[in-house]
Amino acid sequence: MPIINIEHCKKQLEKRLYQVDSFVKDLQTYRIVVSGNYLPLNIRTSEMLIGLQFLMMHLAWEEFLESVFIRYMCGGISSTGLAPRLLSSKEKCVRDAMTTLLGNHKYLSWSPKETLDRANQYLDSGEPFKSTIASARNDLDSMNIIRNRFAHRSEYAIENFRQLVRREFGYNPRGMTPGRFLLTEKMLTKRKKQTYLKYYSDILVIASNGIAP
Numbered sequence: 001m002p003i004i005n006i007e008h009c010k011k012q013l014e015k016r017l018y019q020v021d022s023f024v025k026d027l028q029t030y031r032i033v034v035s036g037n038y039l040p041l042n043i044r045t046s047e048m049l050i051g052l053q054f055l056m057m058h059l060a061w062e063e064f065l066e067s068v069f070i071r072y073m074c075g076g077i078s079s080t081g082l083a084p085r086l087l088s089s090k091e092k093c094v095r096d097a098m099t100t101l102l103g104n105h106k107y108l109s110w111s112p113k114e115t116l117d118r119a120n121q122y123l124d125s126g127e128p129f130k131s132t133i134a135s136a137r138n139d140l141d142s143m144n145i146i147r148n149r150f151a152h153r154s155e156y157a158i159e160n161f162r163q164l165v166r167r168e169f170g171y172n173p174r175g176m177t178p179g180r181f182l183l184t185e186k187m188l189t190k191r192k193k194q195t196y197l198k199y200y201s202d203i204l205v206i207a208s209n210g211i212a213p
Contacts, residue, residue: 004076004094009067010212016060017201020053024197047179051150054182054197058147061204062110068212069129070097073122080213085124112140132210139203150178168196 027046031038041049068076073091077083091097101108101118108114112133119129133140142164149161165172165181182197194202 004071004074006068006071006076006212007079009064009071010208012067013060013064013204013208017057017204020057020201021198023053024050024195043180044177047177047183050179050182050197051177054178054200055147055150057197057201057204058143061143064208065110065115065129065211066108069118069122070094070101073097073100078212082128082213084127087122087124111144112137128211128213132207135210136203136207139200140207143200143203146178146181 027041027049030041032041032045033039070091071094072084073086074094074097075083075090091100108118115129116126116133119126119133123129145157145160145164148157151157161178162172165176168181168186182200183195185193186196186199187193188199
């Protein structure tokens with residue numbers, strides 16, 4: 001039944017991550033016209049565009065969580081045969097599952113904490129969300145912090161981002177923006193490093209495989 005196709009949800013996420021990766025690779029070739037001349041994008045424009053790509057990547061992750069969760073509530077089965085045990089009756093359709101989750105709310109938050117709370121409420125032992133989200137919790141929380149810094153101007157969002165940067169670099173480089181941070185290379189091992197944007201993208205791929213194997 002296509003309406004509860006779990007594999008489709010994962011493919012949609014992977015498609016978005018691939019689009020983000022392709023955009024980053026092509027960014028250096030983009031040009032703007034200034035007085036008849038084709039000039040490379042300035043650093044601030046590039047950082048803003050990277051921030052927007054990250055925001056779309058984060059939204060795709062939240063859409064994946066929501067889509068998979070409500071399909072599991074309808075009896076959806078992953079491509080490997082995973083069918084979480086429900087703690088309540090199976091929902092008749094995606095719309096009914098969404099109505100149940102919403103309750104009196106207008107929308108759902110899929111932050112790590114709320115995702116875990118929701119999984120524990122509706123799924124036996126909270127699986128497959130619980131162990132997967134828990135193992136990637138630090139990185140997912142960091143992604144939320146970056147997303148909030150890009151989307152909001154509150155002192156709370158700014159300070160959380162500063163603390164994240166300090167944890168990663170040991171200090172706060174002057175003029176650090178979410179886009180610049182995401183383009184900075186993260187040292188994974190002595191011989192391997194990749195940008196934070198690609199690192200977070202890879203984390204989402206691993207997490208999605210755990211939730212929808």
